[in-house]
Amino acid sequence: MLVVVYCLSAFTFDRTKFAINMEVYPSGWFEQTASVNADPVQVAVIYKSLKSLRIMSVLECLSRVGVNVMFSFRSHDIVQLSRRPRRLRSSVYPKRHRLGALGLVLYALLVVIFVEESMRTSAQACQPHPECVVNAHRWTILQSSSLTQCPCLMLIDGDIAPKTFDEWIMPKKRELPVELRRCSNLRHLSLAYTNTQAWMKEFTKLEFLHVESKVTSPMVFLPDDIFDDMSSLTHVHLAMFAPMAKLPSFQGLTGLKSITLAAFLALQEFPLLTNLHNLERLVIVGLPSIDSLPDLAPVQSLKSFVVSDRGTWCCNGFLGDCDLSSDKCMVHPVWGTPAATCLPSNRTEKIATPATLELVQKFAPTVCGPVLRPGELEGPPTPDIMAPCNGTLYRQCPTPDNTESMCYNARFMAIACTTNPFPIEMRRRQIAQGVGDKCDPEAEAWLGCT
Numbered sequence: 001m002l003v004v005v006y007c008l009s010a011f012t013f014d015r016t017k018f019a020i021n022m023e024v025y026p027s028g029w030f031e032q033t034a035s036v037n038a039d040p041v042q043v044a045v046i047y048k049s050l051k052s053l054r055i056m057s058v059l060e061c062l063s064r065v066g067v068n069v070m071f072s073f074r075s076h077d078i079v080q081l082s083r084r085p086r087r088l089r090s091s092v093y094p095k096r097h098r099l100g101a102l103g104l105v106l107y108a109l110l111v112v113i114f115v116e117e118s119m120r121t122s123a124q125a126c127q128p129h130p131e132c133v134v135n136a137h138r139w140t141i142l143q144s145s146s147l148t149q150c151p152c153l154m155l156i157d158g159d160i161a162p163k164t165f166d167e168w169i170m171p172k173k174r175e176l177p178v179e180l181r182r183c184s185n186l187r188h189l190s191l192a193y194t195n196t197q198a199w200m201k202e203f204t205k206l207e208f209l210h211v212e213s214k215v216t217s218p219m220v221f222l223p224d225d226i227f228d229d230m231s232s233l234t235h236v237h238l239a240m241f242a243p244m245a246k247l248p249s250f251q252g253l254t255g256l257k258s259i260t261l262a263a264f265l266a267l268q269e270f271p272l273l274t275n276l277h278n279l280e281r282l283v284i285v286g287l288p289s290i291d292s293l294p295d296l297a298p299v300q301s302l303k304s305f306v307v308s309d310r311g312t313w314c315c316n317g318f319l320g321d322c323d324l325s326s327d328k329c330m331v332h333p334v335w336g337t338p339a340a341t342c343l344p345s346n347r348t349e350k351i352a353t354p355a356t357l358e359l360v361q362k363f364a365p366t367v368c369g370p371v372l373r374p375g376e377l378e379g380p381p382t383p384d385i386m387a388p389c390n391g392t393l394y395r396q397c398p399t400p401d402n403t404e405s406m407c408y409n410a411r412f413m414a415i416a417c418t419t420n421p422f423p424i425e426m427r428r429r430q431i432a433q434g435v436g437d438k439c440d441p442e443a444e445a446w447l448g449c450t
Contacts, residue, residue, distance in 0.1 A: 286335070386417070393407055
């Protein structure tokens, strides 16, 4: 109960700001993800606190059950004795146990000293590492000038709004540090524009995985067996893997509840969902080359199914009638993906199953939505579009055709000029409702800031 009360009082989430994102942006967009909008440090602390309430092993289960059973027996004995005081017998032993009382006092004193020293030494060991937002409390024998003694549990190191082109193109950490390979119990991994390593598949206890590939140097493959032993994984978000033609098998993701795939421009085939019986949320954004879907019968428990941008399978006859006049089957106005063709009428594969048709119909308002148009998606930052911003968010920036534009760090990229109308409208509403970052009257007067 105390843990829950602490979490409710300590965790803050601007629901009004998030509601604006849900209203302004199309379904499935990056800005509609709650974990993206929340303070990562608070999320880390609350995650650690709530995790302490979970039973993670058989030993924990037996220990908690045993303690509760013993407490129940003792409570039962106390109630029985209070109802029948005559059963109490005078003790033949002395009623004052000074030695036992002294032992209990010493034990309590040792516990206090141990806890205090564990908190002090672990905090001191982690002092050189401000990126460690949650650390274990362990009694650490500190060594002079040592930088490897911090018992870190959660590490957040990143710049979600680089102000200069050099900071964007040459970040301090461009690859996943090899030192993390020793963290075999890693459960939460979120990478934005950081190259991953093949040994990432060794994190078999991962529960949360979010990877944003860099537009200028995107990842071209993932190991075929990367997900084979990740049955604990519940959330997967993979985005901007533009040249990747094949995804690894999802068959090992038996505990998966949410998956988002975005901007896989060369992907030809969607992986089978046979073992994903617990899946509740499926988001597909910018997969223009996919001409069919696997059988969705195993994921009938879906609570959210979103398909944004072009879905060739929406109009090429996979769902029934072929309509090549639909903009979903024409040359893509942003990606340049070639026009689609109708699937053969006498085909024996790539046929939508009844379960697939049922789910598509059930989520019709969020499936097969409009095609992405020029100006609605920010490209990779360049010196030319970053220069007018000079590292200032929400500033109005000029464009050759006088299109309304604003400085913005889309998808945690560098602050650059964008003509995307969605973040402009989002910021206008934030200012009007007094939520989000405090507005700057000098830079945001054009948005209504006074």
